[in-house]
Amino acid sequence: MIAKDMKNSIKNGSIIRAMFEEGKKRARIYGAENVFDFSLGNPNVEPPEQIKQAIIDIVSSEKPMNIHGYMMNSGYEDVREDIAKSINRKFKTDFTSRNIIMTVGAGGGANVVFKTLLDPDDEVITFAPFFGEYRGYVANFGGKLVVVSPNTVDFQPNLIEFRDKVTPRTKAVIINSPNNPTGVVYSEKTIIELSEILREKQKEFGTEIYLVSDEPYRELAYENVEVPYPTKYFENTIVVYSFSKSLSLPGERIGYLVIPTEAADYENVFAGAGIATRILGFVNAPSLFQRVAARCVDLEVDVEVYNRNRELLYDSLKSYGYECIKPEGAFYMFVKSPIADDSRFCDMAKEKNILIVPGTYFSCPGYFRIAYCVAYDTIRNALPGFKALMDEVSGI
Amino acid sequence: MIAKDMKNSIKNGSIIRAMFEEGKKRARIYGAENVFDFSLGNPNVEPPEQIKQAIIDIVSSEKPMNIHGYMMNSGYEDVREDIAKSINRKFKTDFTSRNIIMTVGAGGGANVVFKTLLDPDDEVITFAPFFGEYRGYVANFGGKLVVVSPNTVDFQPNLIEFRDKVTPRTKAVIINSPNNPTGVVYSEKTIIELSEILREKQKEFGTEIYLVSDEPYRELAYENVEVPYPTKYFENTIVVYSFSKSLSLPGERIGYLVIPTEAADYENVFAGAGIATRILGFVNAPSLFQRVAARCVDLEVDVEVYNRNRELLYDSLKSYGYECIKPEGAFYMFVKSPIADDSRFCDMAKEKNILIVPGTYFSCPGYFRIAYCVAYDTIRNALPGFKALMDEVSGI
Structure with missing residues (x-):
């Protein structure tokens, strides 16, 4: 049935x-x-420890309607502004609330992005090994996941094979760094080369290709290794972030998208992501934890x-x-x-x-x-x- | 783009x-x-008022991992059991945790149901006037929303036209009572007649048709009007519930599905709903508010x-x-x-x-x-x- x-x-x-x-x-x-x-x-x-205190402070001091009520589908504007400022402090970017959409974790965020971008039979490229859930996320919207085979020498993406797999139907490339399952951080060299290939192919095909950077593990990096912020290397980047790991809140389903103003068709992508949040039934990211995330955005x-x-x-x-x-x-x-x-x-x-x-x-x-x-x-x-x-x- | x-x-x-x-x-x-x-x-x-205290009690007394961590995609088993018991007390039903799936509100719940049930071009019938979001929810999975025209005399569903609109492709009927936008409560007579037509058509076509009862307003009923519990009238009923209105928590995105054991293909529907929760990127209903809902399930x-x-x-x-x-x-x-x-x-x-x-x-x-x-x-x-x-x- x-x-x-x-x-x-x-x-x-x-x-x-x-x-x-x-x-x-x-x-x-x-x-x-x-x-x-x-x-x-x-x-x-x-x-x-501050998470617990933030929850208690918020429910004790704010009006219930301001913490449990509906807001815009994209999330509380002040929360989005606080998050934008935190990203700007860390990565010397220039985002505002108009670049942030609050999401039901990274899983929710990725679905919102693909709902917004994908027409049936559009291709999304990813690099093996990759988080198996991408298969479902892309298939939900009739997209086709194209897998670049693994480079088992150092598990950086195999960019030679990648170049050949970009086609006029490539709508997006999804990367995940620090990577699940390898723990590898994609190097700045990787991000630069990947960006160059994307620009070259966009020009060749007259298309726009989005780099979807799935980053729930951004804050978990060891020995001061640098995790490059991808919007600084490629203009059509959409960041999918989650507080699940940085604040150990995976059950709360709280994350965000970064959609830079310089991304192609920005106005539509941003508006579309808000609407996709609604249509997919998320409606909005959980409200109390939006406020908790804003207060604790710089903690780890x-x-x-x-x-x-x-x-x-x-x-x-x-x-x-x-x-x-x-x-x-x-x-x-x-x-x-x-x-x-x-x-x-x-x-x-x-x-x-x-x-x-x-x-x-x-x-x-x-x-x-x-x-x-x-x-x-x-x-x-x-x-x-x-x-x-x-x-x-x-x-x- | x-x-x-x-x-x-x-x-x-x-x-x-x-x-x-x-x-x-x-x-x-x-x-x-x-x-x-x-x-x-x-x-x-x-x-x-107890909501605030429940939140403070839970975060003060429980281990963070038990309130913010992952759990099964269907939700915490004890929470589901508490909710089942509450429904049983109110409606003399016989549900257990194995009939409950926690959802990201009713919007999330409806999407999980349609993802689970619909093949492309399957038909879902609804009765005008209806909540406009159903269009998107059904279209997300390639379904076709079939609208029965309104009965503007008393805004009970137009069952005469309904009978003619059930086809071998009808996979589900979605009703909403107390109704948005009319405030009308579908009477017991309506539910009984609707159920009889569904049984008759199931027999005629050799199909199973699910009655999806979207009930975010169940608790908001005036002058002791009875809102019939639909699983008692039709075996293939799936209830989509939300605490958004009963507890004034719409931003928190917390609700549940009831999938009765006697529903056709129960095992697959139940397993499918858990998987749909994952694949659609909800992953699980927000964890703290699962626990809050369980504590406050009998409040209004x-x-x-x-x-x-x-x-x-x-x-x-x-x-x-x-x-x-x-x-x-x-x-x-x-x-x-x-x-x-x-x-x-x-x-x-x-x-x-x-x-x-x-x-x-x-x-x-x-x-x-x-x-x-x-x-x-x-x-x-x-x-x-x-x-x-x-x-x-x-x-x-």
């Missing part, structure tokens, strides 16, 4: 979400302390907690013989599967109550993803399992 | 939302006290405030010679335009700083909608304008 598309979606499910639920099931059977769930990017670092969670996890996990896995790039950001590690069949390896790990996601889900078979946004002890206690797995497959 | 569909949407806009923004503009020019904005269903009755705003508005407005308009049905629920009055051209009448009203919405927007030309969820004084001060308008057109 349900839609045919949805039947397929139920069959395929989200392997990540399925693992999340598997993890909870196993925790009930084996005890939470014996299950090592590295499946979901659910931040384990607490929100900054304690990234050092993730960094400690990263160091322990990376050093240990390397010492057991695993191959992987040391992530510079986010809280994911993308490890080469010691056997070619990554799904089989993840099944073997599951038998040891270690939940990890096959690279196949990210269109990069032969690898697996570890989400290390977990307690330090979870990593420490899982290490013997990772070692045993390597020993096992080495004996095969 | 943007999608063709969106270009049309920008051109047509939401007339209601445009008025909302027009109202704010006029308030700046003429002073807020001189603008009578009856355009938007933005509740003016404050949330129950003070409906007497709306009732006072209703009485004053209805009695006054009747005394000026306007024709309208006395609303039994919601906070809308649907008044016959004294001139045939309802858009022109609304423009004339705008000149008097009275903002009302033409019936055309609800597929019922010749009428206009007044959203009376405003201060009592706004109504009192607008009355001379309504009288003057009637005098003006009587002189035409």
